[in-house]
Amino acid sequence: MFQNLRLEIWKNIHSLPLGFIRFWQLRALQSLARHAYLHTGLYHDLWDKNGIGPSQLKHLSDLQRFPVINKKTFLNAPVESYIGLIKQQFYIWRYTSGTGGQPFPFTSINGIHSPYANFLRYRFLYWERIPPSIIQKKMPMVRISSAEIKRITYQANIDIPLTEFLTNPKKIIKELVHLQPIVIESYPSVLVEIAQAAIEFSQFQKLGIQYAISYGENLKSWQRKFIEDTLECEVIDRYGIAETGVIATECRYHDSFHLNTESFILEIVDTNGASLPSGKTGRIIITDLRNYVMPFIRYDIGDQGRFLPGHCPCGLEGERFVVNGREGEFLALGSAKVHHLEFDKVMDSFSGAIIQYQVAKIDEHAVTLFIICGPAMTEFILNHIREKMQALIGTDCRLNIEFVTKIKRAPRGKCQTLIST
Template sequence: MREAKAELDRIVRFSEGEHRDFIEGKKRDIAAFHLKNNGFYRNLNPSADFTSWESLPVLTKKSLQIPLQQRLSGGFSAKSIYVNKTSGSSGDPFVFAKDKYSHAMTWASNIYRFGWYGIDFNQSLQARFYGIPLDALGYKKERIKDWLAHRYRFPVFDLSDAVLEQFLGHFRTKKFDYINGYTSSIVLFAKFLKRRQIVLKDICPTLKVCMVTSEMLFDDDKTLLETQFGIPVVNEYGASELDLIAFQNPHVEWQVNAETLFVEILDDAGAVLPYGREGRIVISSLYNTAHPFLRYDIGDIGVLDEKSTLQKPVLKKLTGRTNDIAVLPSGKKSPGLTFYYVTKSIIEDDGNVKEFVITQTKTDAFEIDYVSDKALTPQQITGIEAAIAQYLEPGLHFNFNRKTVLERGSRGKLRQFRSLL
C-alpha cells in the first residue's frame, strides 16, 4: 500500500505531457505483457506481438465466462492474487482476479478520491448501506471486516419503516463521518426522514458527505438526499473487477479515473468516438498483470464531456446498461431508464410510492412492480400511460403490481429497469 500510494501521488502530479507519455507507455506495456504471458488473451489476438492499441480485441463479460485458472497470466496462482466475483447485475457474472499490487493501486485510488471530502479510511466511520451474506459464517465474517474497516453496515434487504427507525437510532448514537452504499436504499432512507421531518445532520452532526454507488442517481433524488441529510452528495461509478471509474469531484464534475484506468467510448462497430458522442464504455486496467482487462466492454453506455482531456476525462452522461435498452414496436430503441424516469416523475409526487421497478416482457408490454402505502388510483395509472405515450410512443401496455417488498439481487442491488427480450 505504501508503494501504491506513493506511485499514485506521483501520477497525479504529472504535467499534461508527462501524463500523456505515462498513459501511452502503460497501454503498450500492459498489452505486451498479456500477449506474452497470458495464453487466453494471446489466443484472442490476430498477432502475438503488440502492433497498435486499436487492433486489440474488445473483451466482453461473456468472453470471460470460462474458469479463472484458464484466464490467469503465467506465474500467478490462487495464493498470489486477489480473487472476487462480479455482482451479476448486468446478467453476466464471473470470477475475476487482480495481482496484489494492482489491488493496492485500487485502494490507493479510493483513498485519494475520498480524501477530496476529508474522509480518512483509517479513522472515518462509515454508515454502509449494502447487502450482507445471510448465512451465519458469511454474516460474521462481513461484520468483522466492517469493524476492521471502520464501517457499520445497514443491511438493505428489509427497508420497512420499522427497520429504518432502527437505522435512525444508530445515527443518534454513533459518530458517523460519511454514508456510502446503494443509491436506491439510501434514497428510501431519505424519504423516510422526509416523512418524519428530520434532517440527518441535526441528529448526527459529525456527518460530512454521502457517496452513492451502483445504481442510477437522478437529479431530484440527489436534491432529496442533500435536503434530508444536510450534507453534500457525491455520485460514484465503479466496477469491482476494475476500480473506481468516475467520482464526482468538489467542482461537481464526474471525473474519470485516468491514473489506473484508460477509458474509451466506442460505437457499435468498435471505432473510437470523439468527446461528446454517446457509445459503449470500454475500459482498460493499466496495472492488472494477473488478468487481462484490456479494452473491456463493461456493458454500459455513456458520453465523455467535450471539455475532457486525456489527463482529466469527465463523464458527462451515463445512460445505462446495454442490456437495459427497450426495443419498442415501432423499432425505436430507448434507454430503459427513460421509462423509469418518466414514471417516477408522476407516481412519486405525493410520497405514496416508495420504490418501483419496470420490466419489459414483450416489445409492447411492461410490468411495473411498486411498493406503496396504498394502491395507485386509475387516474394515476392513466396519467403514467399518457406520459409514456407522449415521451416515447403510444400503444404500450402496462401491468401494475403492488408489492410488499421489491426483489433485490444477492448483494442488495435494485435493478430499476430490465428487459427480458
C-alpha cells in the same frame, strides 16, 4: 517504500501535466501487454490471430488496433488460459451480481479495505485536501452493501450487510445516530431508503452525515435531490464495476466522472471498436493497468457513455465522461424496444413527486409502473405521468400504476429500473 512512493504519485496525478499522465499510462500499458501476451494463452492466441502484439504499442493510440473483449470472451475460455500468475499479486475469486446477464467469476486483486481500495473509494476527499491520515484512520465511515457481506469493523470504517438494514432499519438508524459517520456509502436506492427511514424515525437527532457516496446503480437526479435535502449532505456519485473496482468519481461540480488515470485507460468506441471524439456516445471500453492476475485489456463493460470536451472547472487533469447506462437495458413491448433512458427522461420531469420508480413488464402488451411518492405528488401530476408514460410505451400497451413504499430488489440487493415478471 516503492508502494508508498507510488501512492503519493497516484494521489496527485490529476494535478500533474497531462503529458506526464499519458507517459505513465503508456508505460503501464506496455508492461501489462507484455505480461498478458507471455503468460496468458487467451491474449497470446487472440492477438496472434489478429496479427497484433505488445511490440506494436508505441503510442496510446495504438491500443485501438487491439481487439475488444467482453464477458463472453472469458466465459468461453478455460480459466487457465487467462490467469497469469508469473507476477505475484494477492487475489481472490469473486462474482459479478448478474444484473447485466449471467454472473461472471473474476479475480479481485484488492481487499475491500486495502490501502488502494480505500484510496479510490474516498478519492474525492483527497481532492478536498483532507490529510490521508484522517481519511484512512480517523474519519468515521459506514458502508451498507451486498446482502452477502458480513459485518466488518476496520479502523474507523464499518461495513453493514444490506440485509441488516432492510430487516431492521430503525436499529441501523439508531446505530448511525450513535456513530455520527462523516461518510456513508451504498446503492442510490439504499441511500433513498436511509433518508426515508430518517424521516420516519424523526424523533432521533440528525445523523451527522456530510457525504453520501452512491455507486452500483444509476443515480437519478430526483434521488440525489431527495437524499441531499433529507440527510443535509452532499451526494458524490462513483462509477465502477465489480471486475475492476472504482473507475471514476465525481468532483464537487457533479456534472461528470473523473477517470482514475493512474489505473485505467478508458475509451468510447463505435460498434467497430474505433474511438469516438468528445461528445459522441458509444460503448465504454476499459483497460485495467493494475491487474496482472486476470488482465482486462480493452474490456467492453456493457455501458454507454461519452467524453466531455474541455477542462473541468475544478482544475483536475485527465478525461472526464458521463455514463448513459447499460447498452442492452430496455423493455421489448410488442414490436418496439423502450430503453431505460427513455423512461428516465419522462420521470426526470417529476422531480420532487417521485423518489424512486421501477417498470415491470407483465407481458408484451402490459407494464406496471411502481412509484415511491415524493412530497410533491398530486392527482394532477399523477395524471401527467400516466399521459407521458402511455405515449412512450404506446396505446396498444396497458399501463398500470401502483404506489409502493419499497422497490423490489435483485438477489444481491440492487434495484433495477426495468424488470420482467
